[in-house]
Amino acid sequence: MDNELPRVSTFTVLKNIVKFVQNPIPIINGHFENLGSKSYRISMASMQDALITRDPELAQYILQKNHKNYIKSKIQTELLAEFAGKGLLTSNGAYWLKQRRLIQPGFHKKSLNGYIKIMSSMIENYTNELNSRIESGNTKINVFNEMSNLSIQIVARTLFTNDVDADKIKKIKDGVDILQAALVKNIRQPYLKWFRNVTGETKRNKALTKELYQLILNVIHERKNTKSANDDVLDMLLAARYEGTDEGMSDQQLLDEVLIIFVAGYETTANALTWTLYLLDKNRAELKKLRSECQQKHLSESLTLEDVMSLSYTKQVASEAMRIYPPAWIVDRLPIVEDEYNGVRISKDCVVNIFIYGIHHDPENWIDPEKFDPERFSKENKKNIRPYTYFPFGGGPRLCIGHQFAMMEIQLALYHLLTKFDFTCDAYVKADIAPSVTLRPKYAMMMDVVKLKEN
Numbered sequence: 001m002d003n004e005l006p007r008v009s010t011f012t013v014l015k016n017i018v019k020f021v022q023n024p025i026p027i028i029n030g031h032f033e034n035l036g037s038k039s040y041r042i043s044m045a046s047m048q049d050a051l052i053t054r055d056p057e058l059a060q061y062i063l064q065k066n067h068k069n070y071i072k073s074k075i076q077t078e079l080l081a082e083f084a085g086k087g088l089l090t091s092n093g094a095y096w097l098k099q100r101r102l103i104q105p106g107f108h109k110k111s112l113n114g115y116i117k118i119m120s121s122m123i124e125n126y127t128n129e130l131n132s133r134i135e136s137g138n139t140k141i142n143v144f145n146e147m148s149n150l151s152i153q154i155v156a157r158t159l160f161t162n163d164v165d166a167d168k169i170k171k172i173k174d175g176v177d178i179l180q181a182a183l184v185k186n187i188r189q190p191y192l193k194w195f196r197n198v199t200g201e202t203k204r205n206k207a208l209t210k211e212l213y214q215l216i217l218n219v220i221h222e223r224k225n226t227k228s229a230n231d232d233v234l235d236m237l238l239a240a241r242y243e244g245t246d247e248g249m250s251d252q253q254l255l256d257e258v259l260i261i262f263v264a265g266y267e268t269t270a271n272a273l274t275w276t277l278y279l280l281d282k283n284r285a286e287l288k289k290l291r292s293e294c295q296q297k298h299l300s301e302s303l304t305l306e307d308v309m310s311l312s313y314t315k316q317v318a319s320e321a322m323r324i325y326p327p328a329w330i331v332d333r334l335p336i337v338e339d340e341y342n343g344v345r346i347s348k349d350c351v352v353n354i355f356i357y358g359i360h361h362d363p364e365n366w367i368d369p370e371k372f373d374p375e376r377f378s379k380e381n382k383k384n385i386r387p388y389t390y391f392p393f394g395g396g397p398r399l400c401i402g403h404q405f406a407m408m409e410i411q412l413a414l415y416h417l418l419t420k421f422d423f424t425c426d427a428y429v430k431a432d433i434a435p436s437v438t439l440r441p442k443y444a445m446m447m448d449v450v451k452l453k454e455n
């Protein structure tokens, strides 16, 4: 039996194209409301047939229960790989599995405990620098820019320790930012590719990619030559050996995986931190509770992953912020062979888009979904969360490899930032979203920052 899904007409797609390019989330949501269905079909700008779903059961079926029948789409692999290389995030099938097995241990608890010191010292450097700025009367900050800078420093230093200076880190950040913007244009406005070729934009981006690759390759070569031990992610990648062999990754593979860690690991976390600080300013009772938890815990020099994870209310806050503002707001999959789920046909050429943002905001899954309520993630309430109604890090075998790394970073950053400072949003700041590769704030998130009295 084929329970045919409602379809968004080509006319509606074309009518909304400008608004879709600016912000696809309200358009995608609008179709759900108009069609009254948890899933619908649509022909996207790429003209490939697509199915968009906010059905948690279908999400679980595709990402976990029948994951073997699904790969990532061309957008997430070929298009993204054009600038980010063929790493873990952008590969499929046997190659992906081989790389995942190789890299996974680098994100296990033992390895994370090795990175925590670097992470902590980067955050402390940042708070010291912020302190100096405040002392010199400079109290206005753009939180997204600040969190992006902090997050790229953390990723860069956990990868490379001191092998990259501030100038190189800035080059990496600028390069990743520009190339991500180019990717979004290629996805949302593929019909303007000719224009980007004519204006030289494509050529400029290719040159930038080359520069970025070279910068990273130089760091890898230098590390190989000096053979210094740093206990960082690069050391882990260099030491990793394929199962049952004495073979490690080639320079090209190392470059691809390093680049992917930058692409996947920096802006996602920066968004999570930005939105958390915004929500906490708007919800002062919750901020007070979080601050009180952090002030009672004195994280020592020899802190471990467990110490950070014991900040349980801080974790609840970060989880709730990522429910409302999931940094990775949509994921996609393509069936290898035709599939069927609950009578819905999923043909081989149909890209399934799993709308994480929509699932996190669906009143069928969450009471009063727009309300910021960290209690949803308390020990007692967490048990009642249905599978795949909350999955900011994805699910199944392709679950974010950096999810614990990210949680450790977010909790540690909140601990340091909120025990030392208070952040207040400018009155005119609007919380509008600008979904790109990640869910960014649309407008500059300007805040006033002051030192807390007890410091």
Ligand code: HEM
Residues within 6 Å of the ligand: 072, 088, 089, 090, 100, 260, 261, 264, 265, 266, 268, 269, 272, 326, 327, 328, 331, 332, 392, 393, 394, 395, 397, 398, 399, 400, 401, 402, 403, 405, 406
């Ligand atoms: C709040 C922060 C983060 C969020 C919300 C997030 C979210 C996600 C999601 C949803 C996926 C799965 C995509 C899919 O199934 O199509 C993913 C994959 C991935 N993430 Fe993250 N991520 C975060 C931070 C990080 C960090 C810090 C790193 C590395 C240090 C990282 C590295 C990766 C990699 C390499 C993959 C691909 C894994 C694979 O396919 O095997 N992420 N992330």
